[in-house]
Amino acid sequence: MKSLKFLVVGIVFGIVLVKSEAVSWYRIYEMFKFESFHMYGIIGTAVLTGIILLLVSKKYKNIYGGLMTVPKKDNGFKRYILGGTIFGLGWALSGACPGPMYILIGTGAFSVSIVIAAALLGTFVYGLLKDKLPH
DSSP states (O other), X not given: OHHHHHHHHHHHHHHHHHHTTTTOHHHHHHXXXXXXXXXXXXXXXXXXXXXXXXXXXXXXXXXXXXXOOOOOOOOOHHHXXXXXXXXXXXXXXXXXXHHHHHHHHHTTOTTHHHHHHHHHHHHHHHHHHTTTSOO
């Protein structure tokens, strides 16, 4: 039953992303060329909503009776810049970030399965090399 709730939320989220054109390669292309505000508006709205919901959830008890806490992150400016750059390059080259890649399969764009395979391979290689990388 719990998995069914997550499936329904995922399907609704996918429909919202498709209807808002957030999975459109052309919209992503426009964003990276700074030609349109459309994607920046969607991302900005998501960030603002996340901030508000996080602040609200820290003030009220959850269903288990406790307050939500967010653990502190390690300082690592260089790794965040490097990781974000790699993520952005992959996003720009493929035209999709990880979440919408699966939504694109649902819309019938089966060629994105090559991008999903490459993303899974990159994740696997990172898992093999993470102990050898500077963190």
